Amino acid sequence: MTAYKPRKPGTFDEATTTIRNLFGAGPMGLHVGVSDATINAACDADVSNYTPLRVDRALDLDVWYVRATGRAAPIHAAYGQMLADRTQQAPMAGLPHENMANLSKESSEVIEAIAKFVATEGCSSASEEVVRQCDDVIRLMQAIRTKHARNAGLLPADTQQADDNAA
Secondary structure (H helix, E strand, C coil), X not given: CCCCCCCCCCCHHHHHHHHHHHHCHHHHHHHHCCCHHHHHHHCCCCCCCCCCCCHHHHHHHXXXXXXXXXXXXXXXXXXXXXXXHHXXXXXXXXXXXXXXXHHHHHHXXXXXXXXXXXXXXXXXXXXXXXXXXXXHHHHHHHHHHHHHHHHCCCCCHHHHHHHHHHC
């Protein structure tokens, strides 16, 4: 069954629709123990009965899809993209190797934005992108600094307690 209505890329309904397009709603439902209607409802976020699939069912469908196609798991990819989109606004300092990797990635995005700015001869939208990318690096650096300042006992007591309560 092919979807006729385009789904927003990187969403659960688009990912579920990708799997349904391959296997069909009936076989999917049988595979995870739900009705065709439940599968179809999980494929369209615009309907009133839209309900994403439970995590265990989504995992089973992703495994089935990967084994059948050899391609990446669509529901997992959608979740990963949504998580990245939401946490990009509020970076958190992780383990040292994660911090180095994230900082390297964010810094390279600043360099790419500057290169685009130069290539477009300084257009304002490219300049705005440089600012956005720099802000991302600053937020990540602040998160790393806060983590290490907390570890070193360099934050005032009330700030440490407020940070601990927020975590």
